[in-house]
Amino acid sequence: MVSQDFKSMLSGKSVIRQLSEYATARGAEIGYENVYDYSLGNPSVPVPKAFTDAMIRLLTEEDPMKLHGYSQSQGIPAVRQAHAGYLNKRFGMNYTAEHLFMTTGAAGAIAHAVRAVTKPGDEVITFAPFFPEYMQYVNRTGAELVIVPADTKTFQIDMDALRDAFTEKTAAVLINTPNNPSGAMYTGETLTALAALMSEMQEKYAHEIFLISDEPYREIVFDGKIAPYPAHFYDNTLTCYSYSKSLSIPGERIGYVAVNPKAVDADIISVMCGQISRGLGHNCPPSIIQLAVSEVLGETADLSVYETNMNILYDELVSLGFEVTRPGGTFYIMPRALGGDSLEFCNKAKEYDLILVPADSFGAPGFFRMAYCIDTDKVERSLDALRRFVRDKY
Amino acid sequence: MVSQDFKSMLSGKSVIRQLSEYATARGAEIGYENVYDYSLGNPSVPVPKAFTDAMIRLLTEEDPMKLHGYSQSQGIPAVRQAHAGYLNKRFGMNYTAEHLFMTTGAAGAIAHAVRAVTKPGDEVITFAPFFPEYMQYVNRTGAELVIVPADTKTFQIDMDALRDAFTEKTAAVLINTPNNPSGAMYTGETLTALAALMSEMQEKYAHEIFLISDEPYREIVFDGKIAPYPAHFYDNTLTCYSYSKSLSIPGERIGYVAVNPKAVDADIISVMCGQISRGLGHNCPPSIIQLAVSEVLGETADLSVYETNMNILYDELVSLGFEVTRPGGTFYIMPRALGGDSLEFCNKAKEYDLILVPADSFGAPGFFRMAYCIDTDKVERSLDALRRFVRDKY
Numbered sequence: 001m002v003s004q005d006f007k008s009m010l011s012g013k014s015v016i017r018q019l020s021e022y023a024t025a026r027g028a029e030i031g032y033e034n035v036y037d038y039s040l041g042n043p044s045v046p047v048p049k050a051f052t053d054a055m056i057r058l059l060t061e062e063d064p065m066k067l068h069g070y071s072q073s074q075g076i077p078a079v080r081q082a083h084a085g086y087l088n089k090r091f092g093m094n095y096t097a098e099h100l101f102m103t104t105g106a107a108g109a110i111a112h113a114v115r116a117v118t119k120p121g122d123e124v125i126t127f128a129p130f131f132p133e134y135m136q137y138v139n140r141t142g143a144e145l146v147i148v149p150a151d152t153k154t155f156q157i158d159m160d161a162l163r164d165a166f167t168e169k170t171a172a173v174l175i176n177t178p179n180n181p182s183g184a185m186y187t188g189e190t191l192t193a194l195a196a197l198m199s200e201m202q203e204k205y206a207h208e209i210f211l212i213s214d215e216p217y218r219e220i221v222f223d224g225k226i227a228p229y230p231a232h233f234y235d236n237t238l239t240c241y242s243y244s245k246s247l248s249i250p251g252e253r254i255g256y257v258a259v260n261p262k263a264v265d266a267d268i269i270s271v272m273c274g275q276i277s278r279g280l281g282h283n284c285p286p287s288i289i290q291l292a293v294s295e296v297l298g299e300t301a302d303l304s305v306y307e308t309n310m311n312i313l314y315d316e317l318v319s320l321g322f323e324v325t326r327p328g329g330t331f332y333i334m335p336r337a338l339g340g341d342s343l344e345f346c347n348k349a350k351e352y353d354l355i356l357v358p359a360d361s362f363g364a365p366g367f368f369r370m371a372y373c374i375d376t377d378k379v380e381r382s383l384d385a386l387r388r389f390v391r392d393k394y
Numbered sequence: 395m396v397s398q399d400f401k402s403m404l405s406g407k408s409v410i411r412q413l414s415e416y417a418t419a420r421g422a423e424i425g426y427e428n429v430y431d432y433s434l435g436n437p438s439v440p441v442p443k444a445f446t447d448a449m450i451r452l453l454t455e456e457d458p459m460k461l462h463g464y465s466q467s468q469g470i471p472a473v474r475q476a477h478a479g480y481l482n483k484r485f486g487m488n489y490t491a492e493h494l495f496m497t498t499g500a501a502g503a504i505a506h507a508v509r510a511v512t513k514p515g516d517e518v519i520t521f522a523p524f525f526p527e528y529m530q531y532v533n534r535t536g537a538e539l540v541i542v543p544a545d546t547k548t549f550q551i552d553m554d555a556l557r558d559a560f561t562e563k564t565a566a567v568l569i570n571t572p573n574n575p576s577g578a579m580y581t582g583e584t585l586t587a588l589a590a591l592m593s594e595m596q597e598k599y600a601h602e603i604f605l606i607s608d609e610p611y612r613e614i615v616f617d618g619k620i621a622p623y624p625a626h627f628y629d630n631t632l633t634c635y636s637y638s639k640s641l642s643i644p645g646e647r648i649g650y651v652a653v654n655p656k657a658v659d660a661d662i663i664s665v666m667c668g669q670i671s672r673g674l675g676h677n678c679p680p681s682i683i684q685l686a687v688s689e690v691l692g693e694t695a696d697l698s699v700y701e702t703n704m705n706i707l708y709d710e711l712v713s714l715g716f717e718v719t720r721p722g723g724t725f726y727i728m729p730r731a732l733g734g735d736s737l738e739f740c741n742k743a744k745e746y747d748l749i750l751v752p753a754d755s756f757g758a759p760g761f762f763r764m765a766y767c768i769d770t771d772k773v774e775r776s777l778d779a780l781r782r783f784v785r786d787k788y
Contacts, residue, residue, distance in 0.1 A: 001565065001601045001657045002511055002666065008661060009669040046458040053684075059449050064440040068643040104498065104675065111675025117396055133672060139675025171395065207395045249462040251681030265396045268404060272396065275403040278527060279534025280674045281498065282507025287645030288449075288681055 014132070016040065016357055019346075023355045029057040030353070036382035038357045038370040041180065041331065043248040045301045051247055052294040058288055067291070069168050069285050073274035075102025075256070079294040086297040089260060090320045094261045101273040104253040104285045106216045109240035110137045111280060112273040114172065117210040117238065118143040122171035124212075127157060128363030131180050131214075143171065149364055151372035155184035155325050155334075159193050159320065166201045172210040173198060178227060181362045181369040182334045183327025186220060188228045188310070195234040202236075208264050210371040211237040216255070219246040219300050221329040238269070243293050245331075248301040254289045306331040309372040309379045316383050320390050331373040334359055338394040342368045352389040354382065397633035408526070410434065410751055413740075424747070430776035431749045432764040435574060435725065437642040439695045446643055448689040452682055458486070461685070465678050467668035469496025469650070473688040480691040481652060485623040488655045498647040498679045500610045500636035504531045505674060506667040507632040507651050508566065511604040512537040518606070521551055523728065525574050525608075528653045533614040537565065541757055549578035549719050549728075553587055560595045566604040567592060572611040572621060575756045575763040576728045577704070577721025579615060582622045589628040596630075602658050605631040610649070613640040613694050615723040616701045629656035631697030637687050639725075648683045698726040703766040703773045710777050714784050725767040728753055732788040737764045742787050746779040752760040 016039055023037040058067055074080065077097055084095035084387040103109040118124060120142025126134055128150040138145040148165045151158040162173075173194070177186040186194075188235050194211075202209050218241065221227050231237040242255035259269045277283055284290075310327055317324045324335035337345035342358035346368055349356045359367035372379060403662040410433055417431040452461055468474065474494035481489050512518060516534025520528055522544040542556045542559045545552040556567075567588070571580040580588075588605075596603050605625040613634065615621050625631040633652040638644035671677055677682075691754040704721055711718045711729050718729035731739035736752040740762055743750045753761035766773060 003509060003513055005513065006510065006666045006669050007659075007662065010665055042464060044459075046460050052453050052458070056450055059446050059453075064446070064642070065438075068441050068645050070436060070644045082520050105676045105677060107672075108675040111673075113631070115397060116400065117508040119397055121400065137675065250464045251462050251678075253677060253680050265401075268401065269396060271404055272400045275400050278530040279505075280499075280676070281502040281531065282675065283499060283501045283647060284645075287684075289680055297576060302580050377615050 015361055017359055018243040019112050019355050022350070025269070026353065033378070034376060035353050035355060036385055037374065038372060039355045039357055041371045042373060043245055043250060043301065044131035044373040044375065045248055045305055046305065048296065048299050048301050050296045050299045051249065051292055053073045053379060054292040055288065066198065068287060071290065073277055073284055074270050074287060075100065075284055076287060076290050077184060077365075079290045082294040083256060083258070083295060090298070091232065093231065095258055096132075096261070098267060099259040099261055099270060101257040101259070101270040102285050102290050103255045103257060104282065105244055105250075105255045106214055106240050107133070107137065108253070108254050108282060108285070109242065109257045110174070110212065110214060111241055112139055112276050112282075113212045113238040114141050114174075115210070116269050116272050118171040121169065123167060123169040124172045124174055125162065125165050125170060126174040127162075128152045129155070129179070129181050129359055129367070130363055131176060133360045134174065134237060138174070146170075150182075150364055152364070153263060153325070155179065155182040156186060156190045158192055159197055162194075163197060166205075168205055169202065170205070170209055172212050174212045174214065175230065176214040177230065178327070180217065180330055181332045181364070182325065183330045183332045184325060185227055185328030186230070188233075191228055191230055198234060208236050210263070212240060213237055214240045216242040216245050217330040219390055220303050220306055220331060222327065225328065227329060231258070231260045235260055236264060236265055238263070246295070246300045246303070252289050254285050254293050283360030301377050305376055306373060308376050309374070312376070312379050312383070313372055316386060320387065332369055332371055334364065334367050334369050337366055338390065340366055342366050348393050349389055352385040354385050398609050409755055413749050413751055416678040416744070420747060428746050429749060430772060430779055431768065432766060433749045433751055435765045436767060437639055437644060437695065438769065439642055439697065439699055441642045442690065442693050442695050444690045444693045445643065445686055446492060447687040449682065452685055462681060465681050465684065467671055467678055468664050469494065469678055470684050472616070473684045476688040476691060477650060478650070484692070485626065487625065487687045490651055490655070492661060492731040493653040493655055493664060494678050495664040497642075497649045497655070497683050499635050499638055499649045499650060500608055500675060501527070501531065501651050502647070502679070503634035503636070504568070504606065504608060505535075505676075506670050507534055507606045507634055508535050508537060509670045510663050510666050511602070511606070511632065515563065517561060517563040518566045518568055519556065519559050519564060521556075523549070523575050523753055523761070524757055525570060525575070526755045528568065532568070532615040540564075544758055546758070547719070549573065549576040550580060550584045551588055553591060554630065556588075556591060560599075562599055564595065564599070564603055566606050568606045568608065570608040571624065572615060572721070572723030574611065574724055575726045575753055575758070576719065577724045578719060579619075579621055579722030580624070585622055585624055585627040592628060602630050604657070606634060607631055608634045610639050611639040611724040614692045614697050614700055614725060616704060616721065619639055619722070621723060625652070625654045630658060640694045640697070641687070643688070644728070644736040646683050648679050648687050669772065699770060700767060703768070706770070706773050706777070707764060707766055710780060714781065726763055726765055728758060728761050728763050729761050730760055730785065733758055736760050743783055746783040748776065748779050748783060
């Protein structure tokens, strides 16, 4: 008999998916160029040429037996070594190949990281607003996701609310900076305070509490800043990365877990991830993709369009009277909906072919998300629709 | 605190891995060409040029946004459609795209298939000898792997033993044909009898019992035969495939689940697999690899070397007096060890630089496995060592 558990999941379709499908259908009617589709977080700039060149070089020059052969369950040693070297140089860390575990994107990274440092029944704290898939990533391991309410002024961390969330069962804290959907980037002050509180709680409960840091938007940071590297602030940190956004290759499913060398059991966590893989059917990401990303470390797609789009939208939203926190990175912005009801707001917006996503499922009721990973031309053309929408309806 | 469950797995190193590492170390001493390494099931022939050409064409001609973009969680629709069409033509089935779920190899396929048709506490029956990873693939879902003893004469299925293994909790039967490690290929008679017994048990217990058919060696079949297609024999069949062996791309992690259109809930199982993925961090295999394999459907690497090697080894083993069943496919052969103790036998063989694997961990104590996916020249040179070993020691 098919699993009733998974069968029961079929009825729910995500709001984002519904809106994206609506946008596509509407596009078939009036031309997709006339639909201001802010629904999906899909990169809108092409992969850098260096990645394509690396793939072609591997295919044409490498021994196919070696190129397409099994890699170690932790990932190809040379690939892990290259990642360690790059991260050490970039962030002043002391990783070796043993601290790296190659994964199928951030989803694969978090799936392994959570299992590595929790047991069923444990609690994993995260912060609203959060990527809704965190529910699956954590709860499907047998641990439980505990959500700390948002600080809706700055979208940094409400440390008092966090303090209240810790229990004897807290095994990990899961952060996402820069953040989907708010666009907020945690400051050094936030990470310092987070580390201090986590250290205090480790002492109080007399067991390790790991920081799982989900950083797929690390390279999309505005105003010339660099995202503070959470592992710098807290020893027991597992950094989860994906190349989906930085290289514009979300379909190729490649990322990693980097275990802070100062973490407890730092020397075995990556090996444990290899064991975890056996039960997940994961068995490391494709060899050629591992090799290709390790040849273009430090490269990114041309990410500047996201900052351009953010500035255009932020200025317009502010001038239209929206309450909105200026994003520090990502390709999202999350204003408060006018009228208070974000579902109603987003529904009305459809009349103007503005596809906006209520942020309720992200744990931010009353807000909406705009994914501005679209052409700047369309962003500019959408402003008139946004103005008319606000003028007509509010 | 790190997971004590996964930490406890670190102490055990597989026998195959130990022997493979020994072979590598010994190779450093005397030259690897002089080590008759039959330990690892790694393809020994290169990927077909058509796959490489397809990859390069995709990289040079396709729109990179489309090529590297997210695919649906079930896999790229056109890729699933192409697979359905190919399987229909090849095996006379009636798949549509909706019956296909693209996976990261057979490991990924089984991880999803087991979860789709079992719940924690259910039993999944398999047959000795079996790929040891089945323990992880099944038991880590919360279901329990139940092992039916081998028919050590033919390595087909002992139907009486199978009948005894069914209980109210049996949710699935997991087969692997052609088989790792025995090389046996299930005959039409075996599959007919299996289907009849499973149908009887479905009726007896009044619930579906699914057949999960693991077929990575489907294309490596000897004597000009074609492997009978299990889904033809039994409606509730989930076919799990990997391109690792047929295309010699084990590192690229690509395969699929094909749901028999006649299965109960056939129209939703692939969609359920998409839901299952969310908790496993899987999120479909890389887009470019999906697209490339769908362009070379029906192509294989030059697999003829495996049959050549099998015939050389089989004849020699028989003439040396080994009890051995002639493989119908794969690149494995599994003779009975001389002297009865396969561990002792394989240990003594190392003195002759013959690296043989005791089949005890495969559920076949007293047997050993030879993976003859190596150069024919080395197979031929190994015969003298094999003769000397048998003459000296037995």
